[in-house]
Amino acid sequence: MRKTARELASEMKEISFSEFIAANPHLVGFESSLKMIPMSIHELVTNSLDACEAAGILPEIWVDLKAIDEKGRLKRYRLTVRDNGPGIPPKNVPPVFGKLLYGSKFGARKQSRGQQGIGVSAVVLISQIKTGEHTIVKSSTDGRTAHVYELTMDVNRNAARIHRTYKEKAGGWRGVEARVVLEAQFTARIREYLELTAAINPHLALHYDGVDEKDRLEVERRTDALPPKPVETKPHPLGIDYDLLSKMAARTGHKRLYDFLKGEFDRMRPETARKVIQSCHFDVDKHPSSLSRQEVLELVEAMRNVEVPPPSPECLSPVGEEVLVKGVIGRLRPEFIEAVTRKPCAMRGQPFLVEAIIAYGCEADIGGSPDPVTGVSIHRFVNRVPLLFSESSDVIIKAARDAGLGRYEVTPESRSHLFVHIAGVNIPYTSESKEAIKPVDEYYDEVKLAIQECGRKVSKRIRQARKAEESFMKGRKRALIHSLLLREINRFAGKKVADEAYAEAFGFEGLLEEVVAKFGLDVLRLRRSSKSVEEVEDAATAA
Numbered sequence: 001m002r003k004t005a006r007e008l009a010s011e012m013k014e015i016s017f018s019e020f021i022a023a024n025p026h027l028v029g030f031e032s033s034l035k036m037i038p039m040s041i042h043e044l045v046t047n048s049l050d051a052c053e054a055a056g057i058l059p060e061i062w063v064d065l066k067a068i069d070e071k072g073r074l075k076r077y078r079l080t081v082r083d084n085g086p087g088i089p090p091k092n093v094p095p096v097f098g099k100l101l102y103g104s105k106f107g108a109r110k111q112s113r114g115q116q117g118i119g120v121s122a123v124v125l126i127s128q129i130k131t132g133e134h135t136i137v138k139s140s141t142d143g144r145t146a147h148v149y150e151l152t153m154d155v156n157r158n159a160a161r162i163h164r165t166y167k168e169k170a171g172g173w174r175g176v177e178a179r180v181v182l183e184a185q186f187t188a189r190i191r192e193y194l195e196l197t198a199a200i201n202p203h204l205a206l207h208y209d210g211v212d213e214k215d216r217l218e219v220e221r222r223t224d225a226l227p228p229k230p231v232e233t234k235p236h237p238l239g240i241d242y243d244l245l246s247k248m249a250a251r252t253g254h255k256r257l258y259d260f261l262k263g264e265f266d267r268m269r270p271e272t273a274r275k276v277i278q279s280c281h282f283d284v285d286k287h288p289s290s291l292s293r294q295e296v297l298e299l300v301e302a303m304r305n306v307e308v309p310p311p312s313p314e315c316l317s318p319v320g321e322e323v324l325v326k327g328v329i330g331r332l333r334p335e336f337i338e339a340v341t342r343k344p345c346a347m348r349g350q351p352f353l354v355e356a357i358i359a360y361g362c363e364a365d366i367g368g369s370p371d372p373v374t375g376v377s378i379h380r381f382v383n384r385v386p387l388l389f390s391e392s393s394d395v396i397i398k399a400a401r402d403a404g405l406g407r408y409e410v411t412p413e414s415r416s417h418l419f420v421h422i423a424g425v426n427i428p429y430t431s432e433s434k435e436a437i438k439p440v441d442e443y444y445d446e447v448k449l450a451i452q453e454c455g456r457k458v459s460k461r462i463r464q465a466r467k468a469e470e471s472f473m474k475g476r477k478r479a480l481i482h483s484l485l486l487r488e489i490n491r492f493a494g495k496k497v498a499d500e501a502y503a504e505a506f507g508f509e510g511l512l513e514e515v516v517a518k519f520g521l522d523v524l525r526l527r528r529s530s531k532s533v534e535e536v537e538d539a540a541t542a543a
């Protein structure tokens with residue numbers, strides 16, 4: 001029964017990353033038939049938005065979804081997503097769609113929706129695993145020719161397998177079109193995802209042609225201004241580690257350690273660079289490439305401990321309250337809204353920023369159900385992408401539940417909606433599917449503070465409204481008493497005797513009884529014996 005090391009070793013084999021993902025599609029968000037379509041749309045649409053913004057093109061995206069045949073509980077759907085972006089050069093199309101971990105955004109120190117080079121090839125993979133179908137990709141970079149590829153992924157090689165390729169006329173169209181077949185269950189979350197995407201991306205024109213006539217969505221572009229392009233920043237001292245620093249030191253063009261530190265790191269002022277070098281007892285003129293392993297480690301330690309401002313925020317692109325109000329919050333018809341934008345922060349040198357909005361006392365709804373713990377509808381966004389799944393493990397939900405919303409009167413009865421947007425670089429997602437953010441301390445604290453700050457603004461607003469209401473009521477009562485006194489005086493002077501019509505004219509009729517009780521004025525008796533103003537006036541005229 002016992003096996004030798006050699007026998008055990010004979011069972012060992014290397015597997016490719018795509019084999020691993022093919023065996024574990026839940027790691028990239030494809031564990032449920034209900035998520036197949038929203039997740040695939042999400043991967044394709046986020047790529048289109050990223051590409052358009054990077055190329056400085058106002059995005060227009062067409063999403064087409066059709067059921068093509070039925071198989072038990074699940075149906076097959078053909079999903080086509082087309083954009084007007086820069087297109088992908090023909091030689092890059094196969095790896096983009098057929099190779100996992102291939103992309104242009106990995107390690108970039110600026111905000112983007114994609115970050116790891118997995119998204120779209122995971123869609124190709126899930127399509128072929130479940131349906132055996134080829135994905136069809138069209139790409140045109142010049143508006144004249146579209147290169148068409150029918151492909152799948154060769155999971156053993158983690159590379160595209162091209163089944164057919166040909167060219168066709170592009171007829172002026174530039175961009176990418178991808179068509180996949182998915183085995184899935186239809187869900188209302190598809191529309192929800194698209195509506196929220198359009199809401200938070202006002203520069204997007206979106207056309208959705210769904211499974212039937214009712215399943216359509218046309219969203220016009222609300223602004224011709226692209227969001228400010230996030231600028232790639234230099235590495236921040238707090239985010240540095242041995243590997244990054246030794247690589248940078250080896251390939252820098254600077255000849256002096258001082259110039260290297262000052263020139264190649266974010267927020268590294270001359271005095272800070274000097275302080276770092278001094279704390280390591282290095283020579284400022286030391287050549288960076290001559291640093292030994294031990295010296296690099298010392299430098300890392302010194303850089304992590306020196307006081308530097310948080311990372312530069314130019315690599316971030318917050319959305320701002322107005323975009324959300326125009327895009328979605330307006331539809332909720334809230335009593336009022338309060339918004340908070342926190343200052344940029346950093347998690348291990350990676351900048352991020354939190355925006356929170358509370359729409360209080362909403363008359364209408366926009367789908368989705370309230371959070372079962374807070375009773376408030378919570379809408380999560382990251383880098384202008386709505387998050388729809390894995391609520392329970394997400395930092396926004398956790399922070400919102402711990403923020404004590406009830407203390408700020410943001411209760412289930414208040415019919416409130418909370419919107420939180422996180423703009424960040426290298427977001428610490430819970431998994432490669434990017435459905436939720438890990439509750440790392442820095443994110444958790446900032447989100448909670450943003451929600452609490454927003455909550456405080458809400459309760460202040462409620463207090464102010466109450467105060468205004470109270471002083472209005474006080475004013476009403478005072479005016480009533482004055483008017484009643486005036487009436488009394490008039491009556492005893494033998495002039496006009498007014499009745500309810502008099503009080504009604506002042507809007508006090510509901511308060512008459514209260515005034516009797518509180519101020520002892522026998523208004524009711526007076527009322528009973530009184531005549532109408534007209535009658536009294538007529539009698540006076542007759543006399």
Ligand SMILES: Nc1ncnc2c1ncn2[C@@H]1O[C@H](COP(=O)(O)OP(=O)(O)OP(=O)(O)O)[C@@H](O)[C@H]1O
Pocket residue numbers: 043047048051083085086087088096102103104105106113114115116117118119120121176
């Ligand atoms: N519609 C498109 N237009 C232009 N380039 C695209 C398009 N779709 C994908 N790309 C290119 O293909 C790359 C790979 O896309 P993929 O979705 O696999 O990864 P990603 O977007 O970089 O990261 P993530 O895995 O987080 O989605 C992108 O980085 C981008 O360079």
Ligand SMILES: [Mg+2]
Pocket residue numbers: 043046047113114115118119120
């Ligand atoms: Mg992507």
